[in-house]
Amino acid sequence: MSSGIKPTPQEARRWRRYLADERAEAQVYRSLAERKQGEEREILLGLAEAEKRHEAHWVELLGDEVGKPVSPGLRNRVLGVLARRFGSVFVLALAQSAESRTPYFADAAATPQMAADEMIHEEVLRGLAARGRAHMSGNFRAAVFGANDGLVSNLALVMGMAGTGAGSGVVLAAGIAGLLAGAMSMGAGEFISVRSARELLAASHPSADARAAVPELDLEENELTLVYRSRGMADAEARAKAHEVMSSVHGHPERHVPEGAMPTAAVDVDRDEAIGSAWGAASSSFCFFASGALIPILPFLFGMTGYSALLVAAVLVGLALMITGSVVGLLSGASPLRRALRQLVIGYGAAAITYVLGLAFGASGLVG
Known part of the structure; x- marks a missing residue:
């Protein structure tokens, strides 16, 4: 045209x-x-x-x-x-x-x-x-997981307790206990998880002691080729690299080890960034779990009782779940609405199941 x-x-x-x-x-x-x-x-x-x-x-x-x-x-x-x-x-x-x-x-x-x-x-x-x-994924994962776990688990706890026919005071006490116990558990769990993952990555990084030993290796007979091959180099490439490094070391008056003599694992660095810090993940998980777990008990904290309190709690949690789902969708470049609805369905499904179980094993009806 x-x-x-x-x-x-x-x-x-x-x-x-x-x-x-x-x-x-x-x-x-x-x-x-x-x-x-x-x-x-x-x-x-x-x-x-x-x-x-x-x-x-x-x-x-x-x-x-x-x-x-x-x-x-x-x-x-x-x-x-x-x-x-x-x-x-x-x-x-x-x-x-x-x-x-x-x-x-x-x-x-x-x-x-x-x-x-x-x-x-x-x-x-x-x-x-x-x-x-990559920079934010570790702590962001802990924050999203913590917030959603707080929202879903405490809504399910409140709904389950209400289904048994427990009074609103008991439901509130259970919700507060669930908030505190869950936040502590999430924070401790994230700290241990991230610290363990970092320790596993650290165990795969090249050793400083091995680098220090390079000048003492024989020019012709050494295992440096095997080091490179263990990091994924082809045999010919590893031999050429080892020869280059050893020639440089023995040709230097002080037997200086050149930069790059020991292989680096760039993928490990990327994974390290993605994992995040142990304290950052723990604090994010603790705070966001507590924030999420607070929402289902807000109506009870403000004096509401009975089914009206449950309805308000469910609406508030639904809105929060859709917000967190939308944020994940935006950051991942996916449809925010689809992610929001996924979060909503999962959260409401868990709450509905626990409420039915509460009705099955408890008294009939919710008392004020």
């Missing part, structure tokens, strides 16, 4: 929206670039330039029908606000999701190159967000 062909009113409206979205996306990348330095900044500015090419395409097609600027879609308006104020991994994850939903594959007015560009943009954003996700 060319600018010499007059678009229909429906086409003109659709293309103006595309134009507005391209301009908005370019501004999002420029706003993100303002908060970055070095290579990340250059990459984001490169994405903004690519969006300008797409913008020019729609301007050419619209010709005289380009009209006044229209508002971009809601998603891009929200992205623009977040990018100007935060510039965090959340914005990169949202932008990644936006790029993956391109309508260009189904629109003949868009070129195949433009549709391909959008898919590549998604992959670029995935790469930019990856390190931020």
Whole structure:
């Protein structure tokens, strides 16, 4: 298509929206670039330039029908606000999701190159967000797990106790006990889990003692080749590396061991970042479990009783579960609504089962 062909009113409206979205996306990348330095900044500015090419395409097609600027879609308006104020991994994850939903594959007015560009943009954003996700994934995992466990377990506990016919005072006491016991258990469990995982990774890191022994090895007969092979190098590559290192050591007057003589395990570093710190994971898990477990007992703390208290507790927990599910969806670049509904179904399912079990093993009805 060319600018010499007059678009229909429906086409003109659709293309103006595309134009507005391209301009908005370019501004999002420029706003993100303002908060970055070095290579990340250059990459984001490169994405903004690519969006300008797409913008020019729609301007050419619209010709005289380009009209006044229209508002971009809601998603891009929200992205623009977040990018100007935060510039965090959340914005990169949202932008990644936006790029993956391109309508260009189904629109003949868009070129195949433009549709391909959008898919590549998604992959670029995935790469930019990856390190931020790795840095936060350990403690974030503990926080999300703690909050959801607090919400679900304490709602289930409250519902189960209520199902037995226990009074509201007993239900509240059980909820507070569940909050305290669960938070302590979660915090201690996360600390031990993360500390153990770090100790396992540390056991796989190259030894400083082995590096110190390298200058004493025989130039011709040594096992350095086996060290490299044990880290995944092919035999020929390992032999060449060992020869290079030993030649450097024996050729140096002080037998200095060059950098990189002992193999590093970059994957271990990535895993170490993803695991997070033991104290960070423990504190996140403790605090978020306690925060989540507090929500089901709020109605009882404020003096509500009976089924009305249970209904309010269930609604509050449902909202909290959907929020945590949405956050996970946003950060993972997946559908926030689908993740929110998944959390809701799981949480309500657990609560419903315990309530039924409470009815089965307890007295009939809930007393005030």
